[in-house]
Amino acid sequence: xxxxxxxxxxxxxxxxxxxxxxxxxxxxxxxxxxxxxxxxxxxxxxxxxxxxxxxxxxxxxxxxxxxxxxxxxxxxxxxxxxxxxxxxxxxxxxxxxxxxxxxxxxxxxxxxxxxxxxxxxxxxxxxxxxxxxxxxxxxxxxxxxxxxxxxxxxxxxxxxxxxxxxxxxxxxxxxxxxxxxxxxxxxxxxxxxxxxxxxxxxxxxxxxxxxxxxxxxxxxxxxxxxxxxxxxxxxxxxxxxxxxxxxxxxxxxxxxxxxxxxxxxxxxxxxxxxxxxxxxxxxxxxxxxxxxxxxxxxxxxxxxxxxxxxxxxxxxxxxxxxxxxxxxxxxxxxxxxxxxxxxxxxxxxxxxxxxxxxxxxxxxxxxxxxxxxxxxxxxxxxxxxxxxxxxxxxxxxxxxxxxxxxxxxxxxxxxxxxxxxxxxxxxxxxxxxxxxxxxxxxxxxxxxxxxxxxxxxxxxxxxxxxxxxxxxxxxxxxxxxxxxxxxxxxxxxxxxxxxxxxxxxxxxxxxxxxxxxxxxxxxxxxxxxxxxxxxxxxxxxxxxxxxxxxxxxxxxxxxxxxxxxxxxxxxxxxxxxxxxxx
Amino acid sequence: xxxxxxxxxxxxxxxxxxxxxxxxxxxxxxxxxxxxxxxxxxxxxxxxxxxxxxxxxxxxxxxxxxxxxxxxxxxxxxxxxxxxxxxxxxxxxxxxxxxxxxxxxxxxxxxxxxxxxxxxxxxxxxxxxxxxxxxxxxxxxxxxxxxxxxxxxxxxxxxxxxxxxxxxxxxxxxxxxxxxxxxxxxxxxxxxxxxxxxxxxxxxxxxxxxxxxxxxxxxxxxxxxxxxxxxxxxxxxxxxxxxxxxxxxxxxxxxxxxxxxxxxxxxxxxxxxxxxxxxxxxxxxxxxxxxxxxxxxxxxxxxxxxxxxxxxxxxxx
Numbered sequence: 001x002x003x004x005x006x007x008x009x010x011x012x013x014x015x016x017x018x019x020x021x022x023x024x025x026x027x028x029x030x031x032x033x034x035x036x037x038x039x040x041x042x043x044x045x046x047x048x049x050x051x052x053x054x055x056x057x058x059x060x061x062x063x064x065x066x067x068x069x070x071x072x073x074x075x076x077x078x079x080x081x082x083x084x085x086x087x088x089x090x091x092x093x094x095x096x097x098x099x100x101x102x103x104x105x106x107x108x109x110x111x112x113x114x115x116x117x118x119x120x121x122x123x124x125x126x127x128x129x130x131x132x133x134x135x136x137x138x139x140x141x142x143x144x145x146x147x148x149x150x151x152x153x154x155x156x157x158x159x160x161x162x163x164x165x166x167x168x169x170x171x172x173x174x175x176x177x178x179x180x181x182x183x184x185x186x187x188x189x190x191x192x193x194x195x196x197x198x199x200x201x202x203x204x205x206x207x208x209x210x211x212x213x214x215x216x217x218x219x220x221x222x223x224x225x226x227x228x229x230x231x232x233x234x235x236x237x238x239x240x241x242x243x244x245x246x247x248x249x250x251x252x253x254x255x256x257x258x259x260x261x262x263x264x265x266x267x268x269x270x271x272x273x274x275x276x277x278x279x280x281x282x283x284x285x286x287x288x289x290x291x292x293x294x295x296x297x298x299x300x301x302x303x304x305x306x307x308x309x310x311x312x313x314x315x316x317x318x319x320x321x322x323x324x325x326x327x328x329x330x331x332x333x334x335x336x337x338x339x340x341x342x343x344x345x346x347x348x349x350x351x352x353x354x355x356x357x358x359x360x361x362x363x364x365x366x367x368x369x370x371x372x373x374x375x376x377x378x379x380x381x382x383x384x385x386x387x388x389x390x391x392x393x394x395x396x397x398x399x400x401x402x403x404x405x406x407x408x409x410x411x412x413x414x415x416x417x418x419x420x421x422x423x424x425x426x427x428x429x430x431x432x433x434x435x436x437x438x439x440x441x442x443x444x445x446x447x448x449x450x451x452x453x454x455x456x457x458x459x460x461x462x463x464x465x466x467x468x469x470x471x472x473x474x475x476x477x478x479x480x481x482x483x484x485x486x487x488x489x490x491x492x493x494x495x496x497x498x499x500x501x502x503x504x505x506x507x508x509x510x511x512x513x514x515x516x517x518x519x520x521x522x523x524x525x526x527x528x529x530x531x532x533x534x535x536x537x538x539x540x541x542x543x544x545x546x547x548x549x550x551x552x553x554x555x556x557x558x559x560x561x562x563x564x565x566x567x568x569x570x571x572x573x574x575x576x577x578x579x580x581x582x
Numbered sequence: 583x584x585x586x587x588x589x590x591x592x593x594x595x596x597x598x599x600x601x602x603x604x605x606x607x608x609x610x611x612x613x614x615x616x617x618x619x620x621x622x623x624x625x626x627x628x629x630x631x632x633x634x635x636x637x638x639x640x641x642x643x644x645x646x647x648x649x650x651x652x653x654x655x656x657x658x659x660x661x662x663x664x665x666x667x668x669x670x671x672x673x674x675x676x677x678x679x680x681x682x683x684x685x686x687x688x689x690x691x692x693x694x695x696x697x698x699x700x701x702x703x704x705x706x707x708x709x710x711x712x713x714x715x716x717x718x719x720x721x722x723x724x725x726x727x728x729x730x731x732x733x734x735x736x737x738x739x740x741x742x743x744x745x746x747x748x749x750x751x752x753x754x755x756x757x758x759x760x761x762x763x764x765x766x767x768x769x770x771x772x773x774x775x776x777x778x779x780x781x782x783x784x785x786x787x788x789x790x791x792x793x794x795x796x797x798x799x800x801x802x803x804x805x806x807x808x809x810x811x812x813x814x815x816x817x818x819x820x821x822x823x824x825x826x827x828x829x830x831x832x833x834x835x836x837x838x839x840x841x842x843x844x845x846x847x848x849x850x851x852x853x854x855x856x857x858x859x860x861x862x863x864x865x866x867x868x869x870x871x872x873x874x875x876x877x878x879x880x881x882x883x884x885x886x887x888x889x890x891x892x893x894x895x896x897x898x899x
Binding site: 014092094142241248280282283349403412418 | 611614615650760788791801812
């Protein structure tokens with residue numbers, strides 16, 4: 001956090017900066033000033049704008065420098081999150097101009113979500129307005145930690161210290177409610193250039209830094225290299241051209257670092273493998289890649305992982321895996337966010353259908369007034385909701401790791417909202433995966449099938465060797481039961497989904513299903529338990545190290561011994577799946 | 583490993599030695615990572631994806647970034663619109679790199695306009711009309727597959743008619759926000775309607791590394807991985823990565839060079855003695871071009887009072 005006593009930063013990295021504020025409070029003028037005073041304008045540009053003003057008999061204004069678009073000048077408003085480049089004494093800056101009009105709030109969000117620091121402009125004459133508060137709120141929610149408020153047009157209020165201090169007190173109180181600590185308030189005049197690049201003689205009572213000095217004190221956000229490793233898998237590449245045989249897991253590192261030799265675990269599948277190499281093109285060989293890098297790595301074992309999973313390092317804090325999550329959401333769609341509708345949720349590289357299960361409270365971002373009774377979220381409102389995804393996804397909580405807690409909501413091909421995950425909730429009993437019994441009303445009851453077949457349906461998960469699963473199938477069949485065996489070819493989330501779907505169909509038909517896995521992660525097993533119903537699942541560990549983690553119903557130390565399959569049959573008898581002679 | 587991966591990292595090479603400390607992340611690293619991320623998002627989300635290659639420095643940097651993103655490969659076809667007025671050296675350079683880097687090279691052209699001589703200065707049309715027909719029209723119809731596409735046969739080195747006439751729904755473009763007014767309003771993923779038109783006011787929001795990758799039938803998208811790069815960044819990156827560039831950018835002894843490459847008749851040389859990349863960087867940083875807009879040598883910008891915007895609304899790159 002920026003403080004008045006902070007020593008000048010020696011940060012030379014590019015600073016992404018957003019500027020917001022109510023319409024006509026003078027953002028564009030301030031940006032024009034910053035460009036001119038830092039000599040960041042290409043000569044051609046300034047002359048072009050001056051010439052155009054002359055042609056149209058308009059007095060030159062600094063704001064015109066930005067209004068490069070024709071229709072924008074006609075409307076007299078800034079309409080998009082335009083990027084402006086300039087350099088302070090210390091470093092390059094990209095300034096994202098967030099527009100003031102309410103209908104362009106989505107552009108502020110686009111701008112602010114990219115920014116590491118923010119300037120908020122308030123007109124000294126008009127004071128704090130609706131969008132001053134709304135923008136302040138959004139900047140806070142989007143995670144901008146460095147915010148400085150510019151009280152502009154001080155020339156219009158006679159450089160009156162009391163006006164400045166009144167606005168400062170009012171807005172500081174508002175920000176404090178949000179838990180945002182402003183990095184400072186600066187009295188400025190964009191038109192006169194006061195306190196932008198130079199200290200203003202007109203305001204000797206102000207002894208704080210100028211806007212430019214403030215920019216140099218902002219810190220570029222350090223990538224989260226010291227946090228747990230997270231990489232949202234963008235793709236797994238296997239380009240075979242020119243005899244290349246590498247299979248590369250590619251993505252940008254959201255947090256932490258990864259090294260060759262690390263064991264990585266992918267979520268939600270829970271698949272695990274060792275990193276063989278960090279890959280790159282035309283760069284120095286590297287053993288480690290860290291946060292912010294767009295990188296790739298190969299694995300020592302062949303694994304089927306797909307886009308959408310989050311790679312982590314074994315032993316570090318795990319991400320959450322769930323189908324239900326509590327989130328803070330802001331909504332930009334013209335049509336309100338409602339409960340009945342299906343939306344698409346995108347988090348990292350995951351894309352999953354989602355429904356709003358509950359809307360707990362809706363917040364007006366400019367008044368901070370809470371409405372507990374509302375059952376929809378209107379445009380530009382912020383709400384606390386429970387979301388339910390159609391399959392388990394991996395994520396972090398906003399309080400743990402910001403990047404992997406952020407998601408957007410897509411409706412009709414458009415990004416209509418965004419949010420951050422606050423909490424992972426236990427799976428729903430009512431409609432996480434619709435149970436087949438209820439989805440096929442009028443079908444034969446499970447109890448009638450059990451009576452007819454002399455067995456209850458059950459899924460026997462055999463972890464550690466699919467060959468053994470076949471033996472169990474054989475011996476169960478020989479004992480006169482209706483049984484079949486399915487095998488998980490690869491343990492991707494998709495293949496688990498398919499397996500669960502098959503198993504549910506077979507189980508609903510009254511059949512005993514043996515499912516063999518070469519190896520099985522606890523996360524995968526909990527997905528299966530959740531989606532099949534824990535009461536219908538038995539777990540047999542037949543080798544593999546993680547027997548204890550799986551909470552197996554039966555552990556077979558050597559499936560090669562004669563009689564091993566027979567032990568499974570005994571388990572089925574004990575659990576009342578098949579008839580036990582007495 | 584084969585020579586394609588000449589510069590590829592091999593951790594085994596350093597595994598026995600002392601691990602290298604991570605180099606400090608600088609601005610070019612940040613830009614590179616962002617662009618690579620965007621390229622990979624584009625590749626994952628668009629089946630019919632192509633990349634425009636104008637042969638200029640920006641789209642060549644873009645091509646290099648694709649090799650970074652895809653570990654030495656370029657799994658996306660490159661589309662070049664040949665106005666026939668491009669300076670001949672540019673075409674030779676294009677085909678040389680295409681062969682060397684195993685690129686899927688597609689070339690499109692407005693042959694009708696060329697045959698009818700509806701061009702500037704040969705025909706009775708102005709610059710803007712010429713740009714519109716030789717670039718915008720040609721691009722539109724080449725992307726849609728309505729006009730013939732020629733594809734470089736990497737075995738023979740000759741161009742052949744491409745059988746694939748599928749429209750490209752994702753087009754990667756090397757536009758930079760600092761070039762001129764209208765480009766600063768672009769998004770990384772920018773949808774165009776069926777007629778390639780661009781609605782500046784109704785653009786989707788982009789935040790937190792999430793882009794508009796869902797599209798209704800009939801729309802296509804322009805993808806701009808270089809949006810945050812400046813002209814200086816481009817040259818610094820060319821220097822750092824040693825990316826081959828066309829020699830027209832350098833003074834060959836005449837005291838002149840091109841700063842921006844386009845068609846012969848509409849692109850003027852600038853007075854400059856910069857003979858290599860470091861000299862260009864020096865010139866941009868502190869020399870005579872430090873404060874002069876890059877496209878000042880492009881005549882069509884001045885003719886279009888809106889800073890290219892009317893051209894771009896209709897699909898100009």
